Amino acid sequence: MNALRSLFFGLLAPVIAVAIAVVATSVVIIASGSDSGVGSFWSIMLAVPQDRILVNIVNQSSMIYLSAVAVAIGFRMNLFNIGVEGQYLVASYAAATFVGAALLPGFVNIVLGLVIAIAVGAAWAGIAGLLKTYRGVSEVISTIMLNAIAGIVVSYFLDKYGVHGGNQVNTATAPESSWVPGWTPFTSADGAIWSLDLLAVLVGVGFWVLLSRTRLGFDLRATGASTTAAVASGVSVERMTLVAMLLSGGVAGLIWMPAYFGSAHVYGTTFQAGLGFTGIAVALLGRNQPLGMVFGALLFAFLSAQSNSLTLQTDISSSVVQITQGVAVLAVVVAYELVRRSRSRVEQRAVARATAPVNQEVAA
Amino acid sequence: SKKSDTSATDASSSASDDICKTADGDGPMIGLAYDVGGRGDQSFNDSAYAGVSKAVEEFDGSCVEGEAEDGEAESAREDRLRQMADAGATAIIGVGFAYSDSVNAVAPDYPDVNFAVVDGYDPDSKANDNVAYFSFAANESSYLVGVAAALTTQTDEVGFVGGVHNDLIKAFEAGYTAGVHAVNPDIQVDVAYIEESDLSGFSDPAGGKTAAAGEFDKGADVVYHAAGASGSGVFDAAVEAGDGMWAIGVDSDQYLTATSTQQPHILTSALKRVDVASYDFIKSVNEGTPDTSYVTYDLTNDGVGYSTSGGFLDDVSDQIDEYASKIKSGDITVPTAP
Amino acid sequence: MSPQQTVAEAAPEVRLSGIGKRFPGVVANHDVDVLIRPGTVHALVGENGAGKSTLMKILYGVQKPDDGTIEIGGEARRFSSPSDAISVGIGMVFQHFMLADNLTALENVVLGAEKLHGIRGAARREFEAISERYGFGLRPDVLVEKLGVADRQRLEILKVLYRGAKVIILDEPTAVLVPQEVEALFRNLSDLRAHGHSLLFISHKLDEVLAIADDITIMRRGTTVGTAVPAETTKRELAELMVGSELPSPGTGESTVTDVVQLRLEGLGLEEDGRAVLSGIDLTIHRGEVLGLAGVEGNGQAELVETIMGMRKATAGRIVLGTEDITGWTTRERRESGIGYIPEDRHRHGLLLDSPLWENRILGHQGERPNSRGPWIDREGARSDTRAIVEEFDVRTPGIDTAARALSGGNQQKLIIGRELRGEPVLLIAAHPTRGVDVGAQAAIWGHLSAARAAGLAVLLISADLDELIGLSDRIDVILRGRLVGEFDPSEVTPRDLGAAMTGGDQ
Amino acid sequence: MSAPAPSTTTPTGGPSPLAQRYARARTKGWLLVLGVLAVVSLVRIVSGTDDITSEATLRAAILAACPILLAGLGGLWSERAGVVNIGLEGQMLLGTWGAAYFTYWYGPWHGLLGAALLGAIGGLLHAVATVTFGVDHVVSGVAINIIGLGATTFMAEAFFSDLQYGGPRQLTGLDPLPYVTVPGFSDAMVWLNDQGWFLVSDVAGFLAALSTKLSVFTILIVLLVLLTSWVLWRTPFGLRLRACGESPSAAESLGVNVYLYKYVAVLVSGAFAGLGGAFLALVSASGFVTNQSGGRGYIGLAAMIFGNWTPWGTVGASAMFGYTDALRLRSPEAVHALLLLVALGLLAMAALRGWRKQWVGAGLFGVFGLAFLLWYLLTDTVPREFTGLTPYLATLLVLSLASQRLRPPAADGLVYRKGSVG
Ligand SMILES: Nc1ncnc2c1ncn2[C@@H]1O[C@H](COP(=O)(O)OP(=O)(O)OP(=O)(O)O)[C@@H](O)[C@H]1O
Ligand SMILES: Nc1ncnc2c1ncn2[C@@H]1O[C@H](COP(=O)(O)OP(=O)(O)OP(=O)(O)O)[C@@H](O)[C@H]1O
Numbered sequence A: 001m002n003a004l005r006s007l008f009f010g011l012l013a014p015v016i017a018v019a020i021a022v023v024a025t026s027v028v029i030i031a032s033g034s035d036s037g038v039g040s041f042w043s044i045m046l047a048v049p050q051d052r053i054l055v056n057i058v059n060q061s062s063m064i065y066l067s068a069v070a071v072a073i074g075f076r077m078n079l080f081n082i083g084v085e086g087q088y089l090v091a092s093y094a095a096a097t098f099v100g101a102a103l104l105p106g107f108v109n110i111v112l113g114l115v116i117a118i119a120v121g122a123a124w125a126g127i128a129g130l131l132k133t134y135r136g137v138s139e140v141i142s143t144i145m146l147n148a149i150a151g152i153v154v155s156y157f158l159d160k161y162g163v164h165g166g167n168q169v170n171t172a173t174a175p176e177s178s179w180v181p182g183w184t185p186f187t188s189a190d191g192a193i194w195s196l197d198l199l200a201v202l203v204g205v206g207f208w209v210l211l212s213r214t215r216l217g218f219d220l221r222a223t224g225a226s227t228t229a230a231v232a233s234g235v236s237v238e239r240m241t242l243v244a245m246l247l248s249g250g251v252a253g254l255i256w257m258p259a260y261f262g263s264a265h266v267y268g269t270t271f272q273a274g275l276g277f278t279g280i281a282v283a284l285l286g287r288n289q290p291l292g293m294v295f296g297a298l299l300f301a302f303l304s305a306q307s308n309s310l311t312l313q314t315d316i317s318s319s320v321v322q323i324t325q326g327v328a329v330l331a332v333v334v335a336y337e338l339v340r341r342s343r344s345r346v347e348q349r350a351v352a353r354a355t356a357p358v359n360q361e362v363a364a
Numbered sequence B: 001s002k003k004s005d006t007s008a009t010d011a012s013s014s015a016s017d018d019i020c021k022t023a024d025g026d027g028p029m030i031g032l033a034y035d036v037g038g039r040g041d042q043s044f045n046d047s048a049y050a051g052v053s054k055a056v057e058e059f060d061g062s063c064v065e066g067e068a069e070d071g072e073a074e075s076a077r078e079d080r081l082r083q084m085a086d087a088g089a090t091a092i093i094g095v096g097f098a099y100s101d102s103v104n105a106v107a108p109d110y111p112d113v114n115f116a117v118v119d120g121y122d123p124d125s126k127a128n129d130n131v132a133y134f135s136f137a138a139n140e141s142s143y144l145v146g147v148a149a150a151l152t153t154q155t156d157e158v159g160f161v162g163g164v165h166n167d168l169i170k171a172f173e174a175g176y177t178a179g180v181h182a183v184n185p186d187i188q189v190d191v192a193y194i195e196e197s198d199l200s201g202f203s204d205p206a207g208g209k210t211a212a213a214g215e216f217d218k219g220a221d222v223v224y225h226a227a228g229a230s231g232s233g234v235f236d237a238a239v240e241a242g243d244g245m246w247a248i249g250v251d252s253d254q255y256l257t258a259t260s261t262q263q264p265h266i267l268t269s270a271l272k273r274v275d276v277a278s279y280d281f282i283k284s285v286n287e288g289t290p291d292t293s294y295v296t297y298d299l300t301n302d303g304v305g306y307s308t309s310g311g312f313l314d315d316v317s318d319q320i321d322e323y324a325s326k327i328k329s330g331d332i333t334v335p336t337a338p
Numbered sequence C: 001m002s003p004q005q006t007v008a009e010a011a012p013e014v015r016l017s018g019i020g021k022r023f024p025g026v027v028a029n030h031d032v033d034v035l036i037r038p039g040t041v042h043a044l045v046g047e048n049g050a051g052k053s054t055l056m057k058i059l060y061g062v063q064k065p066d067d068g069t070i071e072i073g074g075e076a077r078r079f080s081s082p083s084d085a086i087s088v089g090i091g092m093v094f095q096h097f098m099l100a101d102n103l104t105a106l107e108n109v110v111l112g113a114e115k116l117h118g119i120r121g122a123a124r125r126e127f128e129a130i131s132e133r134y135g136f137g138l139r140p141d142v143l144v145e146k147l148g149v150a151d152r153q154r155l156e157i158l159k160v161l162y163r164g165a166k167v168i169i170l171d172e173p174t175a176v177l178v179p180q181e182v183e184a185l186f187r188n189l190s191d192l193r194a195h196g197h198s199l200l201f202i203s204h205k206l207d208e209v210l211a212i213a214d215d216i217t218i219m220r221r222g223t224t225v226g227t228a229v230p231a232e233t234t235k236r237e238l239a240e241l242m243v244g245s246e247l248p249s250p251g252t253g254e255s256t257v258t259d260v261v262q263l264r265l266e267g268l269g270l271e272e273d274g275r276a277v278l279s280g281i282d283l284t285i286h287r288g289e290v291l292g293l294a295g296v297e298g299n300g301q302a303e304l305v306e307t308i309m310g311m312r313k314a315t316a317g318r319i320v321l322g323t324e325d326i327t328g329w330t331t332r333e334r335r336e337s338g339i340g341y342i343p344e345d346r347h348r349h350g351l352l353l354d355s356p357l358w359e360n361r362i363l364g365h366q367g368e369r370p371n372s373r374g375p376w377i378d379r380e381g382a383r384s385d386t387r388a389i390v391e392e393f394d395v396r397t398p399g400i401d402t403a404a405r406a407l408s409g410g411n412q413q414k415l416i417i418g419r420e421l422r423g424e425p426v427l428l429i430a431a432h433p434t435r436g437v438d439v440g441a442q443a444a445i446w447g448h449l450s451a452a453r454a455a456g457l458a459v460l461l462i463s464a465d466l467d468e469l470i471g472l473s474d475r476i477d478v479i480l481r482g483r484l485v486g487e488f489d490p491s492e493v494t495p496r497d498l499g500a501a502m503t504g505g506d507q
Numbered sequence D: 001m002s003a004p005a006p007s008t009t010t011p012t013g014g015p016s017p018l019a020q021r022y023a024r025a026r027t028k029g030w031l032l033v034l035g036v037l038a039v040v041s042l043v044r045i046v047s048g049t050d051d052i053t054s055e056a057t058l059r060a061a062i063l064a065a066c067p068i069l070l071a072g073l074g075g076l077w078s079e080r081a082g083v084v085n086i087g088l089e090g091q092m093l094l095g096t097w098g099a100a101y102f103t104y105w106y107g108p109w110h111g112l113l114g115a116a117l118l119g120a121i122g123g124l125l126h127a128v129a130t131v132t133f134g135v136d137h138v139v140s141g142v143a144i145n146i147i148g149l150g151a152t153t154f155m156a157e158a159f160f161s162d163l164q165y166g167g168p169r170q171l172t173g174l175d176p177l178p179y180v181t182v183p184g185f186s187d188a189m190v191w192l193n194d195q196g197w198f199l200v201s202d203v204a205g206f207l208a209a210l211s212t213k214l215s216v217f218t219i220l221i222v223l224l225v226l227l228t229s230w231v232l233w234r235t236p237f238g239l240r241l242r243a244c245g246e247s248p249s250a251a252e253s254l255g256v257n258v259y260l261y262k263y264v265a266v267l268v269s270g271a272f273a274g275l276g277g278a279f280l281a282l283v284s285a286s287g288f289v290t291n292q293s294g295g296r297g298y299i300g301l302a303a304m305i306f307g308n309w310t311p312w313g314t315v316g317a318s319a320m321f322g323y324t325d326a327l328r329l330r331s332p333e334a335v336h337a338l339l340l341l342v343a344l345g346l347l348a349m350a351a352l353r354g355w356r357k358q359w360v361g362a363g364l365f366g367v368f369g370l371a372f373l374l375w376y377l378l379t380d381t382v383p384r385e386f387t388g389l390t391p392y393l394a395t396l397l398v399l400s401l402a403s404q405r406l407r408p409p410a411a412d413g414l415v416y417r418k419g420s421v422g
């Protein structure tokens, strides 16, 4: 019964949110006076994905999920790491440069590449952490600034030390021995599910264990739930801020690694920017819950992948999907707030029933 | 990339009538994968479309279009190309170098389909025998407008505004500077870039205007831009700088798409004939002798050039053409990097 | 003064009849009837949670009654917001002050009443006029953050007068004042009454009520259970009406003090942005001893507690726990070495309101069995131990998965005390352990404290309730402006003497 | 524990202590401005880069500062009412679209209204989420930025593709707003500016910038600043609004409709951000481009923060951003001179702190100051790649040096629920 209720409450919000998003999107499309019309839009979006689309969804959603976890680690203690974007940018470049240099034999090269990605991402996030703990600089502002700085600094180094060719600059290509291709469920033409997508699974499980099973996770959540109470309980907020930022940045560093080792093998043209911001949206959509964010990531990946057909078959721009996503996020946070309130009302009644004072029957 | 090129003498009209919806001839089916911005961007997407629609009409074919999104995944580009191939397209054009990798990945799976990438290149060592890479000698067209600028300036000072400080744009700067100095080594060339790396430099008219205004204030009276959509800001700067102040457009004949207030200030434009390239490619496929590997479009095959709309260059065009022929004959080699 | 002096026959200023108000799970008010005569001080007494504040919020338009009627000067009224109440001459001084620290006194006063005298010169003159008339001695342009408790309260009253209120509600105005300040306040109130205001005065301190009130209404469990006239009632009768039983009084029986020193502070000092908050604090607490700390709020007791807990870093002196010098330790290290902590503000410092009880049991004891093993949280251990606490300390809750927010204040407090005593601490810092808790819970908590003391626990007790201090402590230290200014033996000292020391009145 | 002191007043109602405090603040402000100008002038002469106070540079700086300032003022309005608004970026984007659309069909003045309207709609979303539903302010702001970008991109493709001078991602050739040049005065100032005299020429340059080719929109913005500081600090309305940001429960206990004021504040906030977008599309350049704001909304927020939640502070900070941005675009070489400027500024702060015996601060400022001084002395250009970093590094630097001394509204960013009084 109790479990049932919490399940109900858990699903209520997302369902409402998605419904609202669907309506909003349809309205926008109608308002834009498209010739193809809402019908064709949804029939394309909701069509059964082709095999290669499925593969893309898996790959994309795992990268998005990593990003979402990175964001959520901060959010869980009310630390708004808007800087995941910059963190995985810097980390991806650093890792790609190192792996491309091929200083070490294949496997070691891979492992160290990942380690470097984590370390650099953490370091970049650490700057914001230090600024907050020692100088009281709001992490919202500092991470936004660091995003901009990351872009400029990376392109500076890429331009200086990268491999120039055909109008393009890339890092040196990773040696074949350091590629991590993946598993091809359908034909090779439909692409492979990158092995390093497993990082997402590992990180997800790790995040869940951290939150629900460890003291560190408890302190993290406590700080988020009530900083003052956490401090009184012996949590050092400075330390937690740093730890959370480092963890967050470390995970951020991994975001693009599946794609890098799986298919790109260079940092450059094919680098996929923007995952950091998608991660924020997905974290909110999944309410910073390990499982919730899985659905969020899948939903976002699904929408983007499906929307690719729009411009081929309709006159509707695929940017409409951004509206769907944005509205979904806003709607879901609102819905969660409402659910939270009704839930605590229900609970107070339960308390009153249990601690039956005289005024009970009057209440009824 | 938000890099903005055009030819599209008919840019504004091409946005409206839509051949890929109407045409259904049984000639070749062409896939046209646009870069971000898509058809109607008054830029190289439109230019490509112009070439394609010419071909479609001429060979009684049909076409299918797809458009890229900002920050889309590599897989999205691949999927777009595959969808076109699956739809039966026999000639697929990827507009913009961003398609280089995706075409390289897709082409081997469709040996019977011919691909082309504008500004493209083969990212790996394995050559693809069903892919053509158009490379445009932007440095040559820039050289010619550089000459035009040098012949026009009264102050012996001219300017250049780049959108983003990357290799592609550096080639424009190099050619331009060379052209200017070919006429008169003493002319000073002010160089400014809106952004170092951030592609927003191609969509920041305010930045373009500030940078250009800076050069006009310093004493330049001709400013050439290779800054995509930021270019409109450069034109505005010329307008504000007043009479006798010139701006030079890029990629397409921007005189044709500029506003009436801007037109009197647009000396010329460095042309990049994506439409020619696209048309030639489809033609070659249709004739069963498809272009493959690198196809350079330069002055020799009218792949690049400069525009004369507005007639501001009428009395110097002969001199410019001389330089052009020298380049064709190889007497002049234009640098590709500053 | 006696009722006869006041105009007895005039129409009632305020008549509340059949007021009812329900909150999820609670009936805060039902069938409440109150009648206030013009120009009188009307006292409303009742234990915590009896529904007094709720009733007042209804009268002031903050909350809408579910049923019942409000009559002001014989006219029925419906209030949809405080401004409606204000417009018919009702003013309220809240239990927790309603002031914006970063605004000036004047700004706080004119806020919402700009129509009266604007927000400039005229308003300032009015402000000063009132301050003069009642001898508040307030200046308009000081930032409120610079004001002490008593001044803030005067400012609150001035706010009400500025709006020309006829009826003034004061919700537990004396809770934060020492006897001397209380007397000053009462002088102000008598003035106001003399000027023809009617005052509604809430308190559970019965001697105060008897001292100032003309009429008394008693509430219990959300409803009015009777009225009384001071001249004809005794403290005892009131108390029985209030709780339906004898008021428990704090007491701990014979001393269990040992000569083992558990906590020793040596010249402890704390400076914050150049200001000395604490200086030269020397004190010792022995095992089995309760040391009471008396002081007017804002004299450093809160800071002292937080310094001992390590939430603030001492800038001078040493803190010695048993034999260990813990001056440099973190809060966590201190807690793990056996310091229990009952914070002053349970909602901000004691609980995670939206987390279940069992997680709240872990809070503050993350590092201890049965809550955790090494770096891992031991859910089962924590849960079963929480059940035990709920049993032993009679926490009224449907289960340990209930969110702490849903519990009543008293039950929240019982949970906290259970949690802190559970780990057999060697030292307990108890700040206002029974604040906002009803009588039943109060007695229980006193019981637990003295039991632990008998078992050898050393306790530092901070309380604004002087009777509680005197009742529970073996020794009482008085803190004033960050210094210890005197030590008293509870068996001799009276609240008045303490009050004098707390305000420096005796020097 | 302030002992009750006898109230000090002149019954004749002379200048109140408060008024005096304001006055002192004003004079201090002017002295500061003058001091900064003096230092700048010094740097100009020492480094011999006239461009750093040339009329043209300053005019460009003003242009660059305006959108940031508008965003900052927007932030000020909502945060003074206790609502953090990082949705500014998204609201600004909506503004660019609104300005373009309405200007194209109805002319530039309607364009302004359209921008304000679209921005306000963004604000409304934020208000509904944060005020009515008590959603975390940052969370809601992030969502609004996503929507803002998506909506403008989509609406541009939907509505601009087929217009003349239009495309799926741009709409150029919009009618400009009128300019004003003060005849005579302008030329005089330009002439003075060219003389290169200490301070005089610099001040002249500033006045010239203000009197030459000045868009009426810029004038409007100045009025908006004055209006903002007057409304928020001099009117009952403003008092109530600020009270909602300092202590909403106190405000509600006095009959202030807290939700109403928060709504108004956030709507105004959105409208200001929208106007910032309009400035980009109509004045900074005569056209709309997708994603035109390019982070200026965030910069505006930062400007408001280290303007310490005051209008004039925000003006100062925005000016700094606009100036560095203009300088790096116009004459990257001149950015080098800024190093000296920064160095001197920091050292001055260090001296001040030292004089106040705040050794830690003094030390920090001193170290940074010397670092910049060395950088200036040991190099003669700033690598072009790095000039782009200026605004971001400046933000981090200033915040990391000043954060402790900033004073946000007490209830800023806190969710408030009706009826939680007492
Ligand atoms: N906003 C609310 N929501 C739910 N219950 C409430 C709310 N406000 C008060 N209550 C409950 O209504 C009852 C009466 O509360 P009230 O504050 O009026 O008591 P009180 O007599 O003022 O107690 P105290 O002496 O501690 O001030 C209590 O059980 C209280 O917890
Ligand atoms: N501010 C509030 N918001 C919501 N609910 C509240 C609030 N204050 C009290 N309650 C509810 O009122 C009920 C009683 O709480 P409160 O502590 O005020 O009563 P109480 O009589 O003091 O309880 P106890 O007698 O155990 O001390 C609880 O169920 C609590 O959920």
Ligand SMILES: [Mg+2]
Pocket: A078, D136
């Ligand atoms: Mg939160």
Ligand SMILES: [Mg+2]
Pocket: C052, C053, C054, C095, C171
């Ligand atoms: Mg109360």
